[in-house]
Amino acid sequence: MTPLLTLHGVxxxxxxxxxxxxxxxxxxxxxxxxxxxxxxxxxxxxxxLIAGVLRPDGGEIYFxxxxxxxxxxxxxxxxxxxxxxxxxxxxxxxxxVDNVVVGALQRAANLKDARTRAEAVLTTLGLSAxxxxxxxxxxxxxxxxxxxxxxxxxxxxxxxLDEALAGLRxxxxxxxxxxxxxxxxxxxxxxxxxxxxxxxxxALAHRVVVLHHGEVIAQGAPAEVVRDRAVIxxxxxxxxxx
Amino acid sequence: MNRRGxxxxxxxxxxxxxxxxxxxxxVLSLATLFLFFAYTGQAWNILMGFAGQLSxxxxxxxxxxxxxxxxxFSHFGIGPWAGLWxxxxxxxxxxxxxxxxxxxxxxxxxxxxxxxxxxxEFARIGxxxxxxxxxxxxxxxxxxxxxxxxxxxxxxxxxxxxxxxLTLAAVAFLxxxxxxxxxxxxxxxxxxxxxxxxxxxxINVFRWKMLAVIISAAMTSLAGVFQxxxxxxxxxxxxxxxxxxxxxILGPIIGGIGTLFGPIVGAAVLTLxxxxxxxxxxxxxxxxxxxxxxxxxxxxxxxxxxxxHGIWPRLARTLKVPQ
Numbered sequence: 001m002t003p004l005l006t007l008h009g010v011x012x013x014x015x016x017x018x019x020x021x022x023x024x025x026x027x028x029x030x031x032x033x034x035x036x037x038x039x040x041x042x043x044x045x046x047x048x049l050i051a052g053v054l055r056p057d058g059g060e061i062y063f064x065x066x067x068x069x070x071x072x073x074x075x076x077x078x079x080x081x082x083x084x085x086x087x088x089x090x091x092x093x094x095x096x097v098d099n100v101v102v103g104a105l106q107r108a109a110n111l112k113d114a115r116t117r118a119e120a121v122l123t124t125l126g127l128s129a130x131x132x133x134x135x136x137x138x139x140x141x142x143x144x145x146x147x148x149x150x151x152x153x154x155x156x157x158x159x160x161l162d163e164a165l166a167g168l169r170x171x172x173x174x175x176x177x178x179x180x181x182x183x184x185x186x187x188x189x190x191x192x193x194x195x196x197x198x199x200x201x202x203a204l205a206h207r208v209v210v211l212h213h214g215e216v217i218a219q220g221a222p223a224e225v226v227r228d229r230a231v232i233x234x235x236x237x238x239x240x241x242x
Numbered sequence: 243m244n245r246r247g248x249x250x251x252x253x254x255x256x257x258x259x260x261x262x263x264x265x266x267x268x269v270l271s272l273a274t275l276f277l278f279f280a281y282t283g284q285a286w287n288i289l290m291g292f293a294g295q296l297s298x299x300x301x302x303x304x305x306x307x308x309x310x311x312x313x314x315f316s317h318f319g320i321g322p323w324a325g326l327w328x329x330x331x332x333x334x335x336x337x338x339x340x341x342x343x344x345x346x347x348x349x350x351x352x353x354x355x356x357x358x359x360x361x362x363e364f365a366r367i368g369x370x371x372x373x374x375x376x377x378x379x380x381x382x383x384x385x386x387x388x389x390x391x392x393x394x395x396x397x398x399x400x401x402x403x404x405x406x407x408l409t410l411a412a413v414a415f416l417x418x419x420x421x422x423x424x425x426x427x428x429x430x431x432x433x434x435x436x437x438x439x440x441x442x443x444x445i446n447v448f449r450w451k452m453l454a455v456i457i458s459a460a461m462t463s464l465a466g467v468f469q470x471x472x473x474x475x476x477x478x479x480x481x482x483x484x485x486x487x488x489x490x491i492l493g494p495i496i497g498g499i500g501t502l503f504g505p506i507v508g509a510a511v512l513t514l515x516x517x518x519x520x521x522x523x524x525x526x527x528x529x530x531x532x533x534x535x536x537x538x539x540x541x542x543x544x545x546x547x548x549x550x551h552g553i554w555p556r557l558a559r560t561l562k563v564p565q
Contacts, residue, residue: 051442053438053442072441072446073438073441073442074441074442074443074444074445074446074447077441077442077443077444078444082442082443083442085438085439085442089436089438089439090435090436090439091431091432091435091436091439091440092435092436093431093434093435093500094428094431094432094435098428098431101428102428102429102431102432102440102443102445103443103444105425105428105429106443106444111423111424111425111428150439150443151442151443154443154444
C-alpha cells in the first residue's frame with residue numbers, strides 16, 4: 001500500500017526540550033493508525049507538526065507526494081488533512097450546522113453545496129437533531145462529535161483525531177469508535193488517532209505507533225506492540241488489562 | 243428573515259424615504275446625523291462584529307476620505323465622484339499597512355486596538371502640520387448657494403445630502419447582509435470565534451482579515467467624503483480625534499455588535515439621546531456646563547448595564563423578528 005503520509009526523522013524542540021526526536025513513520029492511504037504514549041510524549045506536538053501549526057526543526061513530512069512541512073495549517077487542510085483538537089474548539093457564535101458549514105466551504109463551490117455536505121456529515125455523526133443549537137448546549141460527547149464533523153466536512157483524505165474519546169463514558173466511547181470505523185470504511189478516509197483508551201485502540205487501529213520522550217519506541221500491529229518490552233516498561237506497565 | 247421582519251424593514255425604508263417632505267431642516271439634520279452614524283457603524287461592525295478585530299481608530303479612514311476628496315476639490319476642482327476613488331484607495335492602503343503590521347507581528351486583541359489608535363493619532367498630528375491642506379487652521383470648501391443643487395460636485399440642499407447618506411446607509415446594509423450570508427460571513431465569524439480552529443478548517447486567516455480591514459476602511463472613507471462636502475470644513479483636531487473613533491463605535495456597541503440592525507438601532511438611539519439631553523437641559527433652563535454630556539453618559543451607562551448584548555437582540559425578541 002502506498003503511504004499517504006510519511007514522516008522522515010522529524011524533530012522539534014522547545015527551548016532545549018526535545019518534544020519530538022527523529023520520528024519516522026507513515027500512514028497508508030487506507031490506514032488506521034493509533035499514536036500512543038504517556039503524557040508529554042510529544043503526541044500533540046507531532047500532530048501540530050503534521051497539521052502545519054508548528055514547523056519541524058529537522059526532518060521532512062510528505063503528504064500525497066508533496067512535502068508539506070513548511071505549509072500553513074490552511075494549506076495543509078486544503079491538501080487534504082483535517083484535524084480535531086484535544087480541547088474542543090467549537091465556534092460559539094454559530095449553530096451546530098453552521099459550524100460544520102464552515103468546514104464544508106473548504107471544498108464546496110457555493111453555500112448551497114456546503115449546506116448539503118454539512119447536513120450529510122451531521123447525519124453520519126448523529127448530530128442532525130442538534131443542528132440548530134448553539135454548541136455550548138451540547139454534551140462533551142456531542143462536542144467531540146461536532147469537532148469530527150467539522151473536520152470531516154472539509155472532505156479530507158486523512159483525518160487527525162486528537163483524543164477524540166478522552167473523557168467519554170464507555171458507551172459513548174464505543175459508539176464513537178463505531179462511527180469512526182464507519183467513516184474509515186465507507187468514505188475510505190485514512191485516520192491517524194491519538195488515543196489513550198486501550199480498548200478502543202485495540203478495536204480500531206491496524207497499526208500502533210508508540211512515542212516516548214519524543215521518540216518512536218515501537219510500531220506495529222496492536223497485538224504485537226502491547227507485548228513489546230519497551231512499551232510495557234515505559235507506558236503500559238506490567239499488568240495492563242486490555 | 244421572516245415576513246414580519248421584511249414588512250417592518252419596508253416600513254422603515256418608506257418612512258426614511260418620505261421624511262424630507264414632512265420634516266423641517268432641524269429634524270432632517272438629525273436624521274442625516276443618524277444615517278451617517280448608522281453607515282459608519284455598519285462599516286466598523288464588519289471588522290469588529292463580523293471578523294472580531296477591535297479598531298479604535300476608524301477616524302483615520304474617515305479623515306483620509308474627507309481630506310483626500312476635499313483637497314482634490316479645492317486644489318484641482320476634481321469633484322467628489324472622481325475623488326472618492328482616490329479616497330477609497332488611500333484609506334484601503336492605510337488599512338493594508340495596519341493590517342499587515344498587525345498580522346505580520348501578531349499584534350492582536352487590545353494591542354491591535356492600540357495600533358489603530360496610534361495610526362489615527364499619527365494622522366491627527368501629521369495633518370496639523372500638513373499646510374497644503376490647511377494644517378491645524380483647517381481646510382474649507384467653497385460654499386455655493388445652498389439652494390443650488392449641483393449633484394456633480396455634491397453641492398446642494400440638506401435634502402440632497404440626506405438622500406445621499408440614506409443611499410449609502412441602505413447600500414451598506416444590503417452589502418453587509420449579502421456578505422454575512424456568504425462565504426465571507428461564515429469565515430469571518432469562524433475567525434472571530436476561534437482563529438486556530440478556523441485555520442485548521444482551511445481558512446486563510448491573513449487573507450480574510452485583510453479583506454475585512456479593507457472593506458471596512460473603504461466604506462468608512464466614503465463617509466469621510468460625505469462629511470467633507472456636508473460640513474465644508476475639516477480640522478485635524480476634529481476629524482482624526484479619538485472622540486470621533488469612539489462616536490463611530492458607540493452605535494454598534496449600543497445597538498448590538500455583530501448584528502446587521504445593531505448599528506442602525508444604536509445610531510438612532512444615540513442621536514435621539516443626544517438631542518433629548520440638549521432639549522431637556524434647555525427645557526429645565528439649567529445652564530450648567532457638562533450637564534448634557536452627563537445625561538448622555540448616564541443613559542449610555544444604563545443601556546450597557548441592562549442590555550450588555552445591545553438593544554437590537556432584545557428588540558428583535560420583542561418584535562418577534564430574527565436577529
